[in-house]
Amino acid sequence: MNAPSNEDLMLAVRDGNLSRLALLFERHHRALFRFFYRLTQQQGRSEDLVQEVFLRILKYRHTYREAFPFTAWMYQIARNAFRDAAPKAPEEPLDRAAFHSASRIPAAVEDQIHESQQTELLRRALAELPEEKRQVLILSRYQGLSYEEISLILDCEVNTVKTRVFRSVKLLAQVYQRLLEGRPA
Amino acid sequence: MNCQELETRFADYCAGSLNAADETAAELHLMSCPNCRSLLETWRLLESIPAPEPGPSLRANFRKSMDQFSKSSRPVWHWTPAWGLAFIAAALLIGIAGYWLGAQSRSQGQHEMAALRTELADMRQMMTLSLLTRQSPADRLHGIDVSMQVVESDGPVLDALLQALDQDPNVNVRLAAVDAVARFSANAKARRALMNSLQKQSSPLVQVAIMDQMGQWTDPEVASRLKNLADDSSTDEIIRRHAETLLRKARY
Ligand SMILES: [Zn+2]
Numbered sequence: 001m002n003a004p005s006n007e008d009l010m011l012a013v014r015d016g017n018l019s020r021l022a023l024l025f026e027r028h029h030r031a032l033f034r035f036f037y038r039l040t041q042q043q044g045r046s047e048d049l050v051q052e053v054f055l056r057i058l059k060y061r062h063t064y065r066e067a068f069p070f071t072a073w074m075y076q077i078a079r080n081a082f083r084d085a086a087p088k089a090p091e092e093p094l095d096r097a098a099f100h101s102a103s104r105i106p107a108a109v110e111d112q113i114h115e116s117q118q119t120e121l122l123r124r125a126l127a128e129l130p131e132e133k134r135q136v137l138i139l140s141r142y143q144g145l146s147y148e149e150i151s152l153i154l155d156c157e158v159n160t161v162k163t164r165v166f167r168s169v170k171l172l173a174q175v176y177q178r179l180l181e182g183r184p185a
Numbered sequence: 186m187n188c189q190e191l192e193t194r195f196a197d198y199c200a201g202s203l204n205a206a207d208e209t210a211a212e213l214h215l216m217s218c219p220n221c222r223s224l225l226e227t228w229r230l231l232e233s234i235p236a237p238e239p240g241p242s243l244r245a246n247f248r249k250s251m252d253q254f255s256k257s258s259r260p261v262w263h264w265t266p267a268w269g270l271a272f273i274a275a276a277l278l279i280g281i282a283g284y285w286l287g288a289q290s291r292s293q294g295q296h297e298m299a300a301l302r303t304e305l306a307d308m309r310q311m312m313t314l315s316l317l318t319r320q321s322p323a324d325r326l327h328g329i330d331v332s333m334q335v336v337e338s339d340g341p342v343l344d345a346l347l348q349a350l351d352q353d354p355n356v357n358v359r360l361a362a363v364d365a366v367a368r369f370s371a372n373a374k375a376r377r378a379l380m381n382s383l384q385k386q387s388s389p390l391v392q393v394a395i396m397d398q399m400g401q402w403t404d405p406e407v408a409s410r411l412k413n414l415a416d417d418s419s420t421d422e423i424i425r426r427h428a429e430t431l432l433r434k435a436r437y
Contacts, residue, residue, distance in 0.1 A: 018251070018254075018255060021251065022251070025244075029243060030238065033243065043237065046239070047240065050243060051246055051250060054250075118230065119230070119234055122230055137231065140196070140199075141228070146200075163192075163196075166193075166195040166224075169227055172231075173223055
């Protein structure tokens, strides 16, 4: 038994076999959730957005074009859903205990904390990037997409994607460095 | 290679898609240039930012809104969660592996992968077994979901799935269990258990799902079991017809 391709499933959905969306959901909802989580840092909002994307896929199923990579189409919809959703106040930030009590931590675990501090600073640096740069980095670093697929999502040339990846990393590295040194923006 | 040349190749270098000569040149430059190296380190460090998994309510809400959508638009929607879960296993495994491989340097990659695979396998087995005992049907569904990535075909995971198949009070869980068990249909024990479960099931949905699985096997017992169902006048009408259809299709 061969698994049907995403594209075949989406064509079936488009042509009225709505139950096939369940399989597309199973395949993609986790990656999509993490995409939104990395953008928003909010669990509930990310889950709502995943829900919204699959509803939009249903609503706009007749606009799906044959042979267009499904994941690229899905992330296009995801970007639109994210853009359309009014930003809400951030949820309670993650536990920062490690930072408040860092001076009293035994030396043995200091390395680990050092590492998690780095990660936390990088997370903040990423959050400071302009929306487009942040999305380019999330799409290319975490979502398992090729630059070709990303070029479809962003509707630009593949080489443009590569340039944008470089520029986004460069800016991220600068912001991260600034945060590491404790300088203000 | 200088900084400017690296700039145009940076993305491909990160993706591991440069040709060997360019890759070596890029590595030489990275060794000698702290600026470019810091970019690469930043890119690599990105991997350490964690992201959680979605909560179990996400899938439940998806089903709810699908039901609402189909009720409000047209009556063609049939929710069939069982087969829906069947294909994600391989994709997930490859996805995770690829992700890790990409994050490791290539020479280290192979070793790390083997260790990682073993660790993942153990973790999945534990997760499946623990989730299947939970109170919430969504958790148990998730357990079955995780079991889809378990490779070993005869062990505690199969036993737990068989128990869910026969005894779980929730029909969605039993449906999912059908596909999860059917994944091991190369194993005679799994086939036998599925066929025996046919009589124990109260929901025709589950029975149909089991019969559809049986229709794909070459096991000689399938025909006689289906014939019994088709000939028995006490069999539910839907089930009897379905048995007849399968028998016709397979030309037993
Ligand atoms: Zn350089």
